[in-house]
Amino acid sequence: MRTGKFINMMAWPRGHVLPPMVTIQSGDALLIVDIQKDFLPGGGLAVSCGNDVLPVLLSCISKFESRGLSIFATRDWHPPNHCSFREQGGVWPIHCVADSPGAEPPSSFRLPSSVVIVTKGIAPDTEGYSGFQGTTLNTQLKEAGVRRLFVGGLATDFCVLNTVKDALDLGYQVYLLSDAIRAVNLQPNDSSKAIEAMLQRGAILIQSSQVAN
Numbered sequence: 591m592r593t594g595k596f597i598n599m600m601a602w603p604r605g606h607v608l609p610p611m612v613t614i615q616s617g618d619a620l621l622i623v624d625i626q627k628d629f630l631p632g633g634g635l636a637v638s639c640g641n642d643v644l645p646v647l648l649s650c651i652s653k654f655e656s657r658g659l660s661i662f663a664t665r666d667w668h669p670p671n672h673c674s675f676r677e678q679g680g681v682w683p684i685h686c687v688a689d690s691p692g693a694e695p696p697s698s699f700r701l702p703s704s705v706v707i708v709t710k711g712i713a714p715d716t717e718g719y720s721g722f723q724g725t726t727l728n729t730q731l732k733e734a735g736v737r738r739l740f741v742g743g744l745a746t747d748f749c750v751l752n753t754v755k756d757a758l759d760l761g762y763q764v765y766l767l768s769d770a771i772r773a774v775n776l777q778p779n780d781s782s783k784a785i786e787a788m789l790q791r792g793a794i795l796i797q798s799s800q801v802a803n
């Protein structure tokens with residue numbers, strides 16, 4: 591697939607007003623979705639311009655770390671016979687097979703040791719797009735006293751979308767980091783559709799530069 595530099599940039603939703611700076615505080619957590627080699631250029635299920643989110647997320651990590659706030663990172667972690675793979679009748683090329691190199695984060699993306707890793711998609715017969723599906727993420731967030739989630743990662747139209755939907759349903763306030771997400775875009779509008787769906791359910795769209803620590 592040819593990918594121009596700007597092809598995967600989102601259109602800012604019509605009429606959406608930028609909220610003021612958001613100061614992170616106790617009860618806030620950063621939730622990083624599926625930063626894994628297979629979702630980056632050269633990987634098994636590469637998201638175009640996926641690398642763009644890496645420096646943005648690293649700067650968010652610094653902000654949350656400096657305030658001593660929790661950071662959670664989900665990872666897609668499939669068995670070799672996962673139902674989402676084409677060989678099994680699914681729509682995706684093989685990606686993020688548990689313990690394979692493609693399931694690892696890129697070497698440039700070093701996570702502090704305090705980051706809580708949430709492994710998902712391990713059941714062979716369920717998609718497992720959401721970080722809440724089949725995991726203890728909700729319990730872990732509750733135990734950490736988290737009420738607001740700042741979410742970025744890959745991919746906007748699948749795992750970010752489903753994770754954010756579940757987070758909102760579970761009562762978390764969700765800040766979606768517009769410059770820290772990129773979409774697969776099976777259809778060209780999937781990115782904007784996913785963003786609209788999250789906003790419609792109550793997520794708040796902000797740029798990472800608006801996060802103040």
Ligand code: VGL
Binds near residue numbers: 624674719745748
């Ligand atoms: C994802 C497709 C298949 C994602 C995971 O992380 O968004 N997309 N598995």
Ligand code: ZN
Binds near residue numbers: 686
């Ligand atoms: Zn997957």
